Amino acid sequence: MPVFSRFLRYFMAVARLGSIRKASEHLHIAASAIDRQILQGESMLGTPLFERLPTGLRLTAAGELLYASSKKWSRDHEHLKVQIEDMRGLRRGQVDIALPDALTRGFLPVLLRELQQSHPGISVRLHVLENHDISRCLIDGEADLALLLNPTHAREILVRTHVDFPLGFVCRPDHPIAGRKTLRFSMCAELPMVMPELPLALRRQIEVLEIETGVTIRSVVSADNIQMIKSLVMEGMGVGILSFLDAIEEIRRGELAFVPISNRTLAPLRLALCVDRSRQLSAATRLVIAEIEKSFLKPPRELAPGEGSLENGQTEGDASLR
Numbered sequence: 001m002p003v004f005s006r007f008l009r010y011f012m013a014v015a016r017l018g019s020i021r022k023a024s025e026h027l028h029i030a031a032s033a034i035d036r037q038i039l040q041g042e043s044m045l046g047t048p049l050f051e052r053l054p055t056g057l058r059l060t061a062a063g064e065l066l067y068a069s070s071k072k073w074s075r076d077h078e079h080l081k082v083q084i085e086d087m088r089g090l091r092r093g094q095v096d097i098a099l100p101d102a103l104t105r106g107f108l109p110v111l112l113r114e115l116q117q118s119h120p121g122i123s124v125r126l127h128v129l130e131n132h133d134i135s136r137c138l139i140d141g142e143a144d145l146a147l148l149l150n151p152t153h154a155r156e157i158l159v160r161t162h163v164d165f166p167l168g169f170v171c172r173p174d175h176p177i178a179g180r181k182t183l184r185f186s187m188c189a190e191l192p193m194v195m196p197e198l199p200l201a202l203r204r205q206i207e208v209l210e211i212e213t214g215v216t217i218r219s220v221v222s223a224d225n226i227q228m229i230k231s232l233v234m235e236g237m238g239v240g241i242l243s244f245l246d247a248i249e250e251i252r253r254g255e256l257a258f259v260p261i262s263n264r265t266l267a268p269l270r271l272a273l274c275v276d277r278s279r280q281l282s283a284a285t286r287l288v289i290a291e292i293e294k295s296f297l298k299p300p301r302e303l304a305p306g307e308g309s310l311e312n313g314q315t316e317g318d319a320s321l322r
C-alpha cells in the first residue's frame with residue numbers, strides 16, 4: 001500500500017473527525033467512497049480499524065497504531081517536499097494559516113493583498129477557527145502557522161513573536177468617558193454596560209475583576225458575539241468591555257472610542273504567531289512568517305504611548321506562555 005494513498009488520506013480524516021459524514025464534508029468526497037476505502041483497508045490489513053458506535057467511529061488499538069504512524073509519515077513527506085523546494089530555490093507554494101475570527105479584519109487582509117502582489121506564486125489558504133481549535137489544527141499538520149490568542153503551554157508549539165493588546169471600555173465617540181486616558185474597572189458600577197458572555201474568553205477575566213474589586217456591574221444587555229457587542233455600543237445601549245484588537249477597525253474609522261482599563265491585575269490579550277516546533281518550514285511559509293513578523297513590530301497607531309504593550313520574542317522559552 002503506498003504511504004500516501006487515497007485510503008490513508010480518508011483514514012486520517014475519519015480518525016481525526018470521528019465520523020465518515022464529517023470526513024466527507026471536510027474532504028468534499030462522497031461518504032460512500034470514504035466508507036468503501038476504509039472497508040478495503042481493513043480487509044487488506046486483516047483487522048478492524050474503527051469501532052462502529054451509535055455516536056460515530058472510534059479507533060481500535062490497531063487503528064490508533066496506524067493513525068500515529070500515519071501522522072509521522074505525513075510529516076516526513078512534508079519535510080521531504082520542503083527540502084526539495086528549498087533545493088530548487090522556489091518562491092511558490094501554498095501556505096495554510098489558522099487564525100481566529102478577530103483577525104478577519106484589519107492588518108492581515110491588507111498584508112495578504114500586498115503579499116499576493118509581491119509574490120504571486122504563493123497561495124494562502126486561511127482556516128478561521130475557534131481559538132481552542134487553532135492549536136490542534138497546527139499540531140495535526142493542517143496549518144503551517146497559526147495566529148493564536150492567549151496561547152497556553154503546549155510542548156509541540158513554538159511562539160515566534162507576540163503582541164499584547166490592552167483591554168478596555170469601548171463607547172461611542174460622543175460618550176462622556178471617550179476622552180479619558182485610562183479608567184479603573186470600578187467605573188462599571190456607574191455605567192450601563194454591554195457585557196460579553198461565555199464562551200468569549202474575556203468573560204472569565206471580567207469575572208476575576210468582579211471578585212477582586214467587589215464591583216456590581218449594571219448590565220443592560222449581554223452577548224456572546226464580539227460584533228454584536230460593538231453594534232449595541234454603537235447604537236448607544238451602553239459601554240462595552242473588549243480588547244483593543246476586537247475594535248481596532250471601528251476605532252480607526254471613528255465609530256468607537258477606546259479607554260484602557262488601568263487595573264494592574266487585568267492581563268492584556270496576547271496575539272501570538274506560532275509554528276509547530278518539530279516541522280521544517282517551507283520557503284513560502286518562512287516568507288509569509290517574515291512578512292507577518294514585520295507587521296507585528298508596528299504598534300497600532302491609534303494607541304497612545306503607554307496604553308498598550310508590544311513585545312517581540314523569538315526564543316523557545318516563549319512557547320511555555322501561561
